[in-house]
Amino acid sequence: MRPLDWVVMVLAVLSIVLYGVWKGRRDTTMAGYLLAGRELPWYAVALSVMATQASAVTFLSAPGQAFVDGMRYVQIYMGLPIAMVIICITVVPLYHRLQVYTAYEFLETRFDLKVRSLAALLFLAGRSLAAGISIFAPALIISTILEISLSSTIVAVGVAVITYTTLGGSRAVSWTQFHQMLVITVGMIAAFITLLYQLPDHVSLLDATRIAGSMGRLNVMDFRFDMNTEFNFWSGLLGGTFLALSYFGTDQSQVQRYLAGSSVGQMRRGLLFNAAVKIPMQFAILFLGAMVFVFYQFSAPPLFFNRVDTQAARESEIGAEIRALENDYETAFESRRQEVEGLLSALDSGDSDGKDAARARLIEADQVMVDIREEAIGVMVDRDPEMNPQDRNYIFLTFVIDHLPVGLVGLLFAAILFAAMSSASSELNALASTTVIDVYRRILRKEASDAHYVAVSKLATVFWGLAAILFGETASRLGSLIVAVNLLGSIFYGTILGIFLLAFYAKKVSSNATFIAALIAEATIIAVFSFADIAFLWWNVIGCALCVGLALALDPFVRPKLIGEDANVL
Amino acid sequence: MKEEGETPEKAEDVEKVPLGSWNRAYALVLGMLVFWIVVFTIVTKVFE
Numbered sequence: 272m273r274p275l276d277w278v279v280m281v282l283a284v285l286s287i288v289l290y291g292v293w294k295g296r297r298d299t300t301m302a303g304y305l306l307a308g309r310e311l312p313w314y315a316v317a318l319s320v321m322a323t324q325a326s327a328v329t330f331l332s333a334p335g336q337a338f339v340d341g342m343r344y345v346q347i348y349m350g351l352p353i354a355m356v357i358i359c360i361t362v363v364p365l366y367h368r369l370q371v372y373t374a375y376e377f378l379e380t381r382f383d384l385k386v387r388s389l390a391a392l393l394f395l396a397g398r399s400l401a402a403g404i405s406i407f408a409p410a411l412i413i414s415t416i417l418e419i420s421l422s423s424t425i426v427a428v429g430v431a432v433i434t435y436t437t438l439g440g441s442r443a444v445s446w447t448q449f450h451q452m453l454v455i456t457v458g459m460i461a462a463f464i465t466l467l468y469q470l471p472d473h474v475s476l477l478d479a480t481r482i483a484g485s486m487g488r489l490n491v492m493d494f495r496f497d498m499n500t501e502f503n504f505w506s507g508l509l510g511g512t513f514l515a516l517s518y519f520g521t522d523q524s525q526v527q528r529y530l531a532g533s534s535v536g537q538m539r540r541g542l543l544f545n546a547a548v549k550i551p552m553q554f555a556i557l558f559l560g561a562m563v564f565v566f567y568q569f570s571a572p573p574l575f576f577n578r579v580d581t582q583a584a585r586e587s588e589i590g591a592e593i594r595a596l597e598n599d600y601e602t603a604f605e606s607r608r609q610e611v612e613g614l615l616s617a618l619d620s621g622d623s624d625g626k627d628a629a630r631a632r633l634i635e636a637d638q639v640m641v642d643i644r645e646e647a648i649g650v651m652v653d654r655d656p657e658m659n660p661q662d663r664n665y666i667f668l669t670f671v672i673d674h675l676p677v678g679l680v681g682l683l684f685a686a687i688l689f690a691a692m693s694s695a696s697s698e699l700n701a702l703a704s705t706t707v708i709d710v711y712r713r714i715l716r717k718e719a720s721d722a723h724y725v726a727v728s729k730l731a732t733v734f735w736g737l738a739a740i741l742f743g744e745t746a747s748r749l750g751s752l753i754v755a756v757n758l759l760g761s762i763f764y765g766t767i768l769g770i771f772l773l774a775f776y777a778k779k780v781s782s783n784a785t786f787i788a789a790l791i792a793e794a795t796i797i798a799v800f801s802f803a804d805i806a807f808l809w810w811n812v813i814g815c816a817l818c819v820g821l822a823l824a825l826d827p828f829v830r831p832k833l834i835g836e837d838a839n840v841l
Numbered sequence: 842m843k844e845e846g847e848t849p850e851k852a853e854d855v856e857k858v859p860l861g862s863w864n865r866a867y868a869l870v871l872g873m874l875v876f877w878i879v880v881f882t883i884v885t886k887v888f889e
Binding site for chain 1: 882
């Protein structure tokens with residue numbers, strides 16, 4: 272990366288930290304520090320919710336996903352609008368009128384302290400690890416591409432987030448997210464436009480789209496019902512609805528964002544904006560990945576996009592073999608490029624037989640490249656079994672650093688860092704508020720001044736921030752567990768959603784039944800995660816169904832023979 | 842016995858908010874979902 276890019280990136284990060292600290296400097300009350308005074312307008316709520324959900328991996332993985340596998344990943348968001356409407360109708364007015372700080376406070380009004388505490392602990396367990404990954408995952412990719420120290424990158428990002436989240440509180444988190452999201456959007460649009468200009472002159476956007484489609488990269492919808500396939504319409508619609516209901520309705524990192532809205536109307540507008548925009552936005556990010564794929568039909572791609580691993584292989588005892596494979600890959604690329612030109616001519620001619628033949632030749636030429644690449648990855652993994660054979664997260668930033676103009680590269684790296692920071696800041700903010708509201712203030716110290724609780728909230732933010740950095744630092748040694756940790760949300764969400772559904776819709780079910788059912792459901796999902804081969808979106812459905820079903824079935828047997836409110840206590 | 846300590850207002854006491862004019866916004870959002878499903882299905886079929 273050139274000096275100007277470094278200047279742009281560092282200045283952008285420093286500016287956002289200072290802005291966050293300045294924005295939240297006057298919040299000395301609990302409502303001010305944890306909920307931005309409950310006075311945010313809908314557009315701040317909207318972008319804050321969006322920035323919390325869209326982590327750095329979203330902007331790195333999604334284009335890479337489309338590059339490798341096509342655009343069917345977008346189906347994961349099909350349930351999101353449905354969930355948002357349900358949340359706007361049911362959850363938002365309830366939380367607002369109860370004037371809660373956390374989603375889990377509501378559970379005590381319906382059940383009792385043990386159910387509230389269980390839900391809060393499930394959230395703390397899942398989200399604390401996720402916060403570490405929010406920082407670690409992009410730091411790994413950025414440090415590899417820029418060839419800088421991973422530890423320093425994790426610490427730098429972590430310290431920046433801790434600084435403004437601790438000093439500025441929820442107001443700083445929401446308003447920095449607002450600006451971070453704007454920068455990310457501008458960066459991604461600029462990258463897309465530049466990419467189109469970098470395609471050969473005779474290749475239009477329509478041509479590029481037709482090439483991507485011919486090579487299976489525009490496979491957006493898949494209506495086959497298959498529980499083992501991660502991305503199809505049905506898992507997206509059903510599993511995605513449950514996932515989004517859990518995430519936006521019960522995960523404090525999201526609930527806290529819209530609780531800061533100034534009214535029910537402002538919260539609803541913010542959430543419905545996300546419901547309307549999320550699917551086309553994700554489609555656009557994936558389409559960018561499909562266009563990067565087309566770009567590399569005309570410009571030679573590296574054999575393996577993780578350049579550090581490639582360089583290490585070149586300099587090792589398998590160096591000669593890797594260089595030979597790189598030469599073969601380049602030759603195969605030239606052949607494939609000719610077939611791409613052939614396909615373009617066939618598409619222009621309108622001859623359907625010629626088109627099918629050209630497409631078949633192109634796919635055959637592409638397969639030659641795929642085979643050489645897989646052989647190279649196999650050789651590299653044989654030499655270093657710890658090496659990650661997946662390189663899709665490196666594809667987009669490799670394109671950025673190799674082909675975008677100076678200045679824009681720095682902006683794109685800042686955008687990726689912003690995406691990481693925005694997610695992590697929400698998570699730290701939510702972890703701190705759950706720790707203070709649901710544990711410290713509820714159980715340890717019930718009567719104290721606002722200033723005291725704000726001070727403890729700041730300490731809790733620092734604690735969880737340092738824990739996230741520490742986890743991020745050790746995550747590099749966890750190997751394949753990283754993949755598992757990325758699925759953590761779905762391990763806990765189903766059970767938490769089940770508890771909330773019981774709270775909302777099963778007025779007669781006792782807290783005893785809910786508590787026991789939640790424990791069994793959570794143990795089952797952990798067993799499914801460990802031993803069964805079921806796509807993770809379904810864990811949300813299974814966990815939720817188990818929790819609700821078991822609570823209804825167990826209720827007559829575990830309900831204490833008491834009347835009134837005593838019936839809810841073990 | 843109910844646990845002691847500071848708890849919010851009872852959930853059951855909360856007044857139900859009527860859907861009112863928001864129905865149109867909800868219908869619009871769900872209509873957009875159907876629109877995108879149709880568009881994506883066409884994109885998949887046309888460009889495959």
